[in-house]
Amino acid sequence: MTKRTTCRHGHHFLVSLPEAWFSLQSLYLLRPWEIALHVSQKNDGLANVSSNEHQHYLWTILPSLVMASVGLLFGRMNFNTRSLAPYAQLKRRTGALFKESMTMDYLDSLTTTNIIRSIRARHFAVLATTLAALVSSFLLIVASGLYSAIEVPHQISMNFTPETTFYRGNSADSNQISGMVVAKEILQKNLTFPRWTYDELAFPELSMDMPSNETENLYVDIRMPALRAAPACYFQTGSQLQWNFTKVNHGNELVYQLSVLAPSMPCSLTDQDMGSTSLTSSPVLLKSQGPFGQSRILPCSNNFSANTATLYIWGNIENDSAEKISAMTCIEAAETVDTPTRFQLTGFDITDDHPPIPDDSSARSAPNFGVPWISWNNLHVTGDIAKNSNLDGFFTALVMGKYAIPAENLLNPNSSDMVIKAINRQDRILRAQVFSDYSRSAANGTLGHTHLPGNITMPNRLRLSQDAVSTRVLEALLASNLILGIVGSILMNTDHVLPKNPFSIAAVASLLADSNILARYETVMGDPNEQSLGHAFFSRCRFFLGFKEDMSDQADPWQISEDSGCQKYCIYLSERGGETIWGNAWV
Template structure:
């Protein structure tokens, strides 16, 4: 029996886990949606032209101007509709078909490409003057309407509040609802949440698109350069390019709406993990019987060394807490009144039981109330020294209280020290326990750099705690620490046996610490040794809390070893109701809301609200920029027809490179500007103009080129595009010096 041997043994481990399963209904729905998307992509590829049919990208205003410059009939139909709404523009264009094509130049050249133009349109007679619309009803784009924006913000705020309410319900009731494992009803929560988040993303996408469409015209409203107005393209670009260009051209509203759309993509990512189901273990009530109680221990105590050694192993050797103890708590030993059935399997027992624990009422003394002096023995080569401590608040402090500050050669004089002294029968100290700690001076060990003290009086109290018991011997489950109901604390009279701090393991720390403080800075519940020398009030509080905790563990084992007595008749004791949670699970599951996913989604929604509000503030008056949606050929053509941009575009501008075409808008060595707004339409030159009488004309809303001087402007006074305009002729040039 005593010899070493090697034998094989076979055991069985029961592990309750969950398999990762693929549900049929969600899998089929996803497969169907992916198939439908694939069909749409293939149809788009098949129907899209294989080759380009436009000479320029139509996503900028200036490119649209080059494409429309020679569409004379279309522009004549739209003359005067720059400020009109969509219905009036549609009415002007009804009754004919439109198509694109290339018309040869009047004098065909060998390498000439011809005029690109849009054919179609029924313009009014040339002798009939155009009617300029000014009383149209301008409206906000629907995604940018103030009420729409307000509704979106309120909806996102409501979603944040709803998520918080549901999360608290889930935490309070261990779930939201109960479902069965073989049904897909719980997927409605995830699907419904995903649909709501999808609607938010769709709105943000619509608001971003509308903001990007209006951005060039918002810049034109204020007036700007070629690059920041008519050549601005926020439509046919990736998101990172849009952000870069928006910041570069100071379109901050576009930057915020695009950022909001990018951030909104996180909603779909985390909505899938927002709700999950957890199995509900089978449970049934059981009864527990009390096996022992705590009594007054007799003195002298033959086992009063065992408790300290046991506590030292718990602190410094990571020993498991003995049965029915946990840190500073002592529970009565319990057993089941009836053995468990085989069908129950392994499980845990949850019960609410009374517990016994130590209570320390302490006072922390500051350095100003503590005096110290050292006594160095007059012996050659003696490195030990005694330190006496006098505390103003402890006038009856035991004069024998001193540190075991042995200062061996090579030890830094700034080492920390600590000493704990329980009150003995022969001592006269006031407090039941006194703790002194600090740090020696940097210059010499004969002085104290910092010192603090704690005086504590001890009593016992009973509390009620909720515990989990596992195993056949019903150990306290340390993975679920007992939950103490602090409002149930009641004092109890019980003889306290002395604690022998000196029997704790005194591990070498390189400092002047007694066994109690040595464990305080090395155990599994340790505080850093540097805290003992830190004069900060917060660090002193941490040391005091650690002292109280370590003392509670020592006292708990003292009571466990010396005061626990088995009851002679356990059948006479009242039983304690408990609940057995078995590992054999049922088909029922609880739908729970994930805390981490909730916080992430709430943060994302909060960021989206902030981005939406800032974008709203940066572009508030969207009903004063354009009378209609600018994302149509007719809408842009109407704005250009009532402006003067076409007068600067030469023949073949649609075939030119951008830099070459840009030179058409040079005013000498200066670049011309662009602006949208109302301009007075000058009447054709007539007799009244020759005699000096000028008519006021109508007001047209369109995109105009603004010149500040230099070459150009001659086309308005009959001198040609490149003619130099002198001072006398400037009054005849529209927009001279205005931006």
């Protein structure tokens, strides 16, 4: 009996991990990222993070490590496919020609070269895995920008308690002077508005139940009542106005004297028993010709505690006569208006970036509040104007202050609306400072348990956010890898191509030692490494990889018996009389 040697399968040289199964596992990476994106968009981020820059590297490194691992595994799949592609050609029933297998090598070429060569050779498994590896190289780039820390404001509802209120003060109280000094600095030197005031509004002081060290860099939005002046004015000009203009001696100099007959107006807009204002005011003394502007007080005739009225007179003196004279009489009053306001904590400061905007529809009269009398001489602007100027402190601020209008408007009757608007605004700004400094008092429980709801905002809160664009790109890349990996695995199952390590010299030598290739190759003349000889000598041969009978003792080594057993796993060729065999049958 002839002794036969049986060659059994050993362990695969690669980890036995079906590539199609691994490609399907990448599908599970899509779901957590999609869920995380939904949570991030719904909650304005995944979680709060600190401003520590070292921690910021975590959400850059971790996704990158995951994608780098995915890229390495797809690279392993591609390497397996490229290294085993020549052997896979030999396992076909028809075998492979010399140029299709024995001279083919996808391991020593660039990616683009392998793509072109695989297309030409119709090795679509190599094409699919090479494209998958190429796509995987972009996963790391996209993953590095997947997460970032963004500032997302966060609001906390809280109740605020008014600590002060406004009351009817004593008109003789001299504390109003300090408010006038502050108003002067605001109008003439661009001083910012003091705390609890802004523009024409005066706010009650507030307190909250939160430690001050926890409110730094926060701001609160609150709708609260603010006090502002609300004068009722009556404008006269031309024939509507009665006046008397003369020259008189005042001390040692000759001056112009102007007297205006003011309209009779009620001292109170809500209480008719307060009487009416005086019809005449103290005469206006003007030192020179040119534009002038003066303000005078019109006291109430029968009630000292009633609100006073203010008479504003402006016009021009030319050629010793008064021309274009206008006058406006205003009954002073106050009103409360609800105002959405933003305070910067911890000091409850109001910034110009978010000025309070009163809700005029909520304005309501403050009948029990007494508007203090103001002497415009307290503005102390005599050093800022010419010695012989005909403008008093109020009108000097009107044409030279922060909200100044051109002085020519005082001479032009067509600009009366602009002058009236400027007078009203400046009057409200001045009185807001007087209200805050002169009419403010501690609440002392008079407001009961009144609370004002507000929302504290943390503008610098950092949230870990997942970028939607990066997520979609990453999902597209992973889906592409999934499809390419499955296609490559279906076209070539690398676990069943070769049971030996193709990178081991001994393993490759064993595939050739038991074959008939070496015996045939001994007849080749010249350099055995010359590939042109191989092409010429083996051009009509087909090469196979599989089990072949040991025929070393046979007279004709090229003859294959159909009933011979397959005993040795090797690479062998077949050719006979110019005819190439098809499998184990001659064609």
